[in-house]
Amino acid sequence: MSEKNNDKAIRALPCWTGNAEIAPLCGGITNRDCRVSDRSGQQFQEQHG
Numbered sequence: 760m761s762e763k764n765n766d767k768a769i770r771a772l773p774c775w776t777g778n779a780e781i782a783p784l785c786g787g788i789t790n791r792d793c794r795v796s797d798r799s800g801q802q803f804q805e806q807h808g
Contacts, residue, residue, distance in 0.1 A: 762791065765807050769795055781805075 770779045777798030784792040784804070796802040 765791065769793075769805060776801075 766781050769781060772779070775797040780796050782794045782796075784794055786792065791807045793805050793807075794802055795805050
């Protein structure tokens with residue numbers, strides 16, 4: 760899955776309050792890691808790869 764499609768899939772999840780903000784995290788060698796937060800202030804790490 761491309762990065763753009765992965766971001767769309769993350770944002771489409773029904774668990775978010777408002778828009779999901781996605782920020783890349785450095786350090787993944789074979790995975791794409793990012794931090795996802797929403798309007799409620801909750802933050803989650805997402806790992807794709």
